[in-house]
Amino acid sequence: MNEDNNIKDDLDFWATNSEEGGWNISSTDEGSQKMLEEEDEKQIKIQTGSDVVDDYVYSEETTDDERMIVNMGPQHPSTHGVLRLQVELEGEVVRRVKPVIGYLHTGMEKTGEELAYFQGPTNTTRMDYLSPLFNELVFSLTTEKLLDIEVPERAKAIRILMTELNRISSHLVALATGGMDIGALSMMIFGFRERELILNFFEKTSGLRMNHNYIRPGGVAADLPDNWQKDIKEILKIIPEKLKDYDEMLLDNPIWQGRLKNVGILTTEECFAYGITGPSLRASGFSWDLRKTQPYSGIENYEFEVPLLTDSDVFSRWRIKVLEIFESLKIVEQVMDTIPKGAYRIQDKKVTPPPRQRLDESMEALIHHFKIYTEGFKVPPGKAYVAVESPRGELGCYIVSDGSSKPYRMHVRGPSFCNLQALPVIMADSPIADAVAAIASLDPVIGDVDR
Amino acid sequence: MSLDEINVEIDQYFKTVEDYKKDGYEMMIDLTAVDWYRKKEPRFEVIVNLLSVSKNSRLIMNVPVPDEDLTIPSICEIYPGANFYEREVFDMFGIKFENHPELTRILMPDDWTGNPLRKDYGSGRIPVQFKNAPKVD
């Protein structure tokens, strides 16, 4: 212990320590060891970082030169958007973290109260901009639950097809940006290259690469384009091959493993305490997927498995995304083979406008069309909450209707907002270099956090 | 999957949540509020959404907040994940949460005045000016 204290006095403390190999904090620093013991008593740390302030008063346990507060963001290349973190460092070890959010607050819940139900997906699609179709889906499902209508089977199948493709593209971006954060720059190029394939299909179907406004209350905006099976077959052929490339490049790569394994542990108990769902929960060894447990839009008709990993570290959170892409591809293939014929939106005059050619023939159809697109359809009073499994976890929508054509209150439960609360837990007591890997593994989308 | 909805009085709120936690509702999924401005008494209602993964059921709790004192107990001790949600409700509706570890604005800047999601707070729409539009003094 004496020897350790001598080292501590040395100015070159961290350099010496790293020569000895590893970040053996508890043996060299009494203060931090005491802190760790205290934390063991509480099973779940309530670590909000609320005591990280700029005029931090140093405790007696630490000397002045050891602790400092570093501000990371809001404009920072590896925080996945405009996330700001106040990081309290002791040497190079993160002690406390306080996420500061709100730099992308767009007031979408307020705007949602001003837009009619048929305009709603235009608004919600811009929340989680990596998985826009899920936002449209959850808003449409909630509105349909309030209206008490059931969409045709073909519309359901199209919705599943599009959202599962969207899950693939979202995971590809997560893998790409996550790889870039950790230094695997080829991964960035690869991920975006494969994403283009799926975006081309989206552009063909809905007219836009992102923010589609394609899934609407009552069905979808348009039918699938001609020869869509050809594009899907191409996607089904190319993406598994490329995923094998990723595995070849990274899975057995000792640098990648050493960088990610046993880093950023997030256990199942912590997931429960913070309400964290999605890949992070499944990577901690708890199988929970709303597609299996609370199925929506007819996804129970397709066969797929829920991947499960038990290591609960950054590596398994990265790996589970790759495995989920394979499962989504399975669903896409089944939808392609079994898609039923029929209408792509509900044939209910209350919700659906008349087809274009009827407008030239019938005055009533024209009036009806005009009424739907100016006033909107009325939704009976009530409350509804519907949740779907988005690429990041449970995405829920809570709508309160007062009987008019606009929602009285529209609230979206974004998964990233909740998952971000785990950052202080994951990042605590790990080197600052691992912090970037931890942020990337949670895959937060700030548009979804701030709304 | 089952979805239950119950109404809870404010003095029973903390204990009810605690009981449901013991009863197997492991996760707090969502916490939000509704402003019933001039539609209903009392004006504000806090909505808590709990999820039980073991029983595969959801529970939605409606808690009316009395008008004279917009204060409600914080459930951060029971569910640490409620932290951000309660700050969001405080920011957007101005409802205070007792015993919250850090009750500050979360989405809006710290020096902002007003609570944007209240019904008597305007949406802040700026009229769009087109070319050669008549000038308003």
Add this chain to the structure above:
Amino acid sequence: MFSPDNIFTTTIDKAVRWSRTQSMWPVTFGLACCAIEMMAAGSAKYDLARYGMEVFRASPRQADLMIVAGRVSQKMAPVLRQVYDQMAEPKWVIAMGACSSTGGMFNNYALVQGVDHIVPVDIYVPGCPPGPQSLMHGILTLHDKIMEGEINR
């Protein structure tokens, strides 16, 4: 190659302008949806490296161009201005997308209705979000503007 026969002459003005356009480094200022399209423009298929722009600088001091990609909230506005002030002259700004150009569909309390309230904007790129092709068209238009405009900024 560099024999006395291969001399070409030009004006200093033209050489300076040309060199400004050919290695214009953008600052990473991704805010929202448009940032993803900006990243897509920088990666394999669209390949911004063709214009010498593949290095998105994390530090504003090394950057010439700010692509404001996404909606600017009231909370972000001071940060944006600070990053702009930290950039060294000469500097240009592209407002990418409807939100940063005019506020877009979110005409409400939270957003700055157009980033030109805070910083001077050279090029507005329409779209929600603009595709990578649109962004590249905006960049090429900016190149034309630099080639023809004043050399002193």
